[in-house]
Amino acid sequence: MTMLTRRGALRVGAAALLSTAAVPQLGWAQTARYTVRTDLPKQTIQGLGVEIQSDSIGSGNDGLPDARTSVPHDLTASERTRLATDLIGRGHGFRYIRLAGGLYLRGLSADRKNLRGRWPEQMQELASLISTSGAEGVNFEYWSPPTYWKTGDSYIGGKLKRFDSAFLNDFGDAVVRDISYLNNNGVKVVKFGLQNEAPHTVTTYSHANYTDAEYISTFNIVAAKVRAAHPTVRIHANSWDGQSRASLRNGLNLDLVDEWTWHRIGKDSNDQIDNASLFNANKLGKPAYNNEFEYLDNITSEWRMVNTAQSIMNWFTFVNSPTWYWLHALKPTYNTEAQGYALGYWRPADDNDFSKFGNIQKGHFDYELRNWRAIVGFLEWMPWNSVRYQVDEPTVRRDQRILAFRQGGRTGKMVVVVTNRGTAPFTFDVDANVASGFTGYRYSLADWKRNVGTRASGTFSATVPAKAIEFWVQN
Incomplete structure (x- = not known):
């Protein structure tokens, strides 16, 4: 069974970045336009x-x-x-x-x-x-x-x-x-x-x-x-x-x-x-x-990383939910359900099998990136009591989702979250209906809060690579 922790992924992430530099993903990408309706605030997200x-x-x-x-x-x-x-x-x-x-x-x-x-x-x-x-x-x-x-x-x-x-x-x-x-x-x-x-x-x-x-x-x-x-x-x-x-x-x-x-456990975000x-x-x-x-078959994946992020977004968008819960913060290194359940693993004192999670010492923990990076961006950019805003989208796409909210209330900075669960780059053309520009931050297996550039105005384009989540934050 493949487990991918934060430290174990450093070499993988570096290789992915080198691969991306050598073979850019900036070729042809599908594009769609989206309009944030600042006149249509929705629920408060607790x-x-x-x-x-x-x-x-x-x-x-x-x-x-x-x-x-x-x-x-x-x-x-x-x-x-x-x-x-x-x-x-x-x-x-x-x-x-x-x-x-x-x-x-x-x-x-x-x-x-x-x-x-x-x-x-x-x-x-x-x-x-x-x-x-x-x-x-x-x-x-x-x-x-x-x-x-x-x-x-x-x-x-x-x-x-x-x-x-x-x-x-x-x-x-x-x-x-x-x-x-x-x-x-x-x-x-x-x-x-x-x-x-x-x-x-x-x-x-x-x-x-x-x-x-x-x-x-x-x-x-x-x-x-x-x-x-x-x-x-x-x-x-x-x-x-x-x-x-x-x-x-x-x-x-x-x-x-x-x-x-x-409990819609492990469901496709559709x-x-x-x-x-x-x-x-x-x-x-x-x-x-x-x-x-969580995922009851005890495994996770890069696709599921984006699916989890989209589950959060879709409960907020289509059900007007005020909150959303992941199952476990951490699970023990020797529990078979851990990979599908946890944001990370800790090694108990009685686990002497270092053939698994050899980088995790007793009494320490490390992240399961495919679960953690689905969620961490929301923790970093979505304060409690943020307010969601309607986004007009010409087609409701299953693998490319969008969510907009103001941080901490109706006077906060606008944040636009976009995902790409697909297999090719996708471009979001966004009119956020605010005067100032945005800075983007990417979350993927290779990236944690990677700055992907600044846009000068509230009308901007973001080309999101496959299996990635981006948070575009008002400057």
């Missing part, structure tokens, strides 16, 4: 989210080992800082850290009714990551409730023991205590979800299954208690297929649903174009967004 593996999971998502294999726990002091500032907090940084209750936070209180840190330093490690990175806080969601509440008394498999009102009210009180515990330990809860992928049955890692009726009755009681105790927390449903099912739309107390969440009606129908005035994205 920022991006990412999950953290703050406890262990077996390779291939098989089992819950006793080992504390996790980040930031396994990293050296300097690498913990680098994780916080160079990855999570890079540029304007990820706004939300997705925290998997019952999976990556799975210690238990003495009565097994509530979550706790599984080792003495775990909560401080998470709190320090959040504060050092500048993230706003966590999107806390159960993969499994604490074991007291489960059939089988286990995190893995099963469901809640009962669904009568008395039991669910007790469970709701426990959920409120879990959120308070996180807040009191410096892990601020910003968003909350009752259950990850509730309709599924999972037998190898933490999960609880709910029928629609069970989910509705549980959500309505639990969410009411969360709202009363923690009124600023945004509550979302259902981390699978959003608002698409009439049973949920009709049964849930919609006053307690702030957001609809979807999904948001072809199925826009699915994602936009029946939103009932609430935003919808994708809160998990």
Whole structure:
């Protein structure tokens, strides 16, 4: 299996640059015109989210080992800082850290009714990551409730023991205590979800299954208690297929649903174009967004690098989403799912196989470029609360996408993002409808934030090579 890390790609990048110099990609390129409608502001983009593996999971998502294999726990002091500032907090940084209750936070209180840190330093490690990175806080969601509440008394498999009102009210009180515990330990809860992928049955890692009726009755009681105790927390449903099912739309107390969440995992970015009606129908005035994205076949590629960037752009453009989440910041070097799941790899202390990722020392991490460079430009150029603007495009192209936003609000600098997922150069002729010029920055396997030139006015052309992403920033 081919893994491409940042350091491992230095020679590849240099060779690519030499190759580009010797054989320019500036021959014939398709061209299309695009107009940024500065008179048509759209949604506010809150920022991006990412999950953290703050406890262990077996390779291939098989089992819950006793080992504390996790980040930031396994990293050296300097690498913990680098994780916080160079990855999570890079540029304007990820706004939300997705925290998997019952999976990556799975210690238990003495009565097994509530979550706790599984080792003495775990909560401080998470709190320090959040504060050092500048993230706003966590999107806390159960993969499994604490074991007291489960059939089988286990995190893995099963469901809640009962669904009568008395039991669910007790469970709701426990959920409120879990959120308070996180807040009191410096892990601020910003968003909350009752259950990850509730309709599924999972037998190898933490999960609880709910029928629609069970989910509705549980959500309505639990969410009411969360709202009363923690009124600023945004509550979302259902981390699978959003608002698409009439049973949920009709049964849930919609006053307690702030957001609809979807899992369109590893999908071709055409999904948001072809199925826009699915994602936009029946939103009932609430935003919808994708809160998990990875590639489940455990591999990535240069094509997928651009596809991931286009997924972000297309959720914003065709669904008016306020945010978008990648799955994992880092995965262990010996977990088979890592390449398709992670922005980078860290080497745990018990991984002595240096035939893989030989450049990564124990307690250190390196980037998976094909995932990281899909996302890093958005961290570097898209502040929280940026505002998207409509772009008129004569043809909606699948392999060449465009997104425009003003940084941090309606008075910020305009940024135009363009991608080329195709196999030949493509020229974007852009009228950004602003007076000043733009400077372009390219992201690809060979390039990280490479300056590709300045244009003197707000009407400019950008020829983007195959498998590249460019951010054109108003001067």
